[in-house]
Amino acid sequence: MKIRKVTAADLKLGMLIPWNVYGDTGALLVRKGHMIASATQIAYLIERGSFEDYTDSGPEATGPESVLRKLNGACLQLQGLQQAIAGGAAPPGLRRKLEEIATLVGDAISLNVDIATASILHNQRQAPYPVRHCVDTAIVSQVLARARERAPDDIMAVTLAALTMNLGLLEDQQRWHDGAGAFDAAERARMMAHPELSARLLAEVGITDPAWVDCVLHHHENEDGTGYPFGKAGAQIPPLAKLVILADRYCARVSERGYRPAMSANAALRDILLEARTTLHTNLASLLIRELGVYPIGSYVRLINGEVAVVSRRGLQSTTPHVESVLGPRGAPLDVFLERDTRVPLHAIREVLTNAQVAALNAPPLRMEQVWGRAAAL
Structure with missing residues (x-):
């Protein structure tokens, strides 16, 4: 495969373009199958357009790496593992498989962090909510951990925690996501108990790493002590868990639900900044806004x-x-x-x-x- 500039010989009026055409920055200008309707379009594409020419490539030629393919692959792999862990039938090499998913998330961020964070807003239908929300939270948790210059082991811990934080809710989460938004007493009790149940399910398959499990246990605690399951406050909450807490809340707000549309990313950040006065860590809320921007990519x-x-x-x-x-x-x-x-x-x-x-x-x-x-x- 080679990148080739569009020439006058490649185009004619009325033809269906046989390839995607990209601009100098790599942005898609025209999708494959678009019909050339004017001489102005031809001139524009000749001036700015390039395409991927596979004519000299072998049958195994592939396109460039894609952030979305990595993240969607992470979702697909995670879905099966979540169900296996929750069902008590963890496959051999479970830890390695989860670390491979966490590495996929990290590779996607390293390839293009803007696309990775924008995917939280525009890639919501590529996997069931319980899976996608965990991957989205892993993206933001890792972005925050990198911004704090945490050690590689800490970055891996918050990513793995985000991927496994809701194991104790799998049976309920999609139904709640699609439902009317009101919980009865039994559902609220299950919600309050799910951090401990998720940690217990991890322990049952041999995962007891303190940093990882602490993040899972504390991902619904609040700075003022009003969270659950322990009601811890301030310095009682592990620092790494505070990254997952913040990421979880942002991703939940920008996800659509059966009972409400998604918030804009800008509004979600504004809400989080207001919450930082009571339930969230003020400096971390400011860090999230600094990393995502006043107008987050994809808004x-x-x-x-x-x-x-x-x-x-x-x-x-x-x-x-x-x-x-x-x-x-x-x-x-x-x-x-x-x-x-x-x-x-x-x-x-x-x-x-x-x-x-x-x-x-x-x-x-x-x-x-x-x-x-x-x-x-x-």
Whole structure:
């Protein structure tokens, strides 16, 4: 496989493009199968476009690494292991298998942290909620642990804890996710007990690592002592567990439920900052905002000129990220996304939109590859 520039000989009016065409930054310009409708499109693609040419490659040629493929692979592997552990039938080499999943998450972050964190907002239907939420929480936990410059063993511990924190809830979690949101007394009791049950299930399969298990046990504690299952406060809560606590709450807020739409990432961070006055660690809440940004990558925004855009990468300042416009000023989907610099007054951010608000505008589902290129391919 080689990357080749689009030439005039490759295109003609009315043809269906036989490959994905990418820009200089790797962002997807036009998807395979798009019909060339004008000479202007041809000129644009010749000027900016490249494609992956497999004509000289063998049958085993593969495309570049993809963050989403790594994360979806982690979800697929985790789903089977979660069910096996909860059912008391752990497979041989369980610890190694869980560490391999944690390594997949870490590799995805290292490949492109922006795509990894944006996937929490735009990759929600690729796995059942109990699985996907754990992988999402593992992403944010590891981002925070790296930002704190924790040792590799600590980074592995928080990642493994996030992947296994809800083993004691597997039978209930998807049903609660899809339901009306009200718990009866028995359900609330199971919710309050699940950190200890999850730790016990890990112990039954031979996993007793203190750092890992402590994070599982304490991932619902609060700084002011109002959490569960122990009601610990402040310094009584293990420092690594505080990373998982914060990641868990952020990921829960930005996930849609049967009884409510997903919050915007910006609103979720605002809520977390308010909670930091009582239930969350103030410095860690600020760290989360610093790492994800005021407008987290993947957030939808409306610009001053009326376009709807998705935040694609950070800008020079946290309040002026780079975005890709996906809907025009009158709400029409754009065949080719337009990169905008929000420092420009006409393209400044007017408001944040939720995924549900954008869907209500009849916007087609966002394919992450359109914004972040081949590293976001499914």
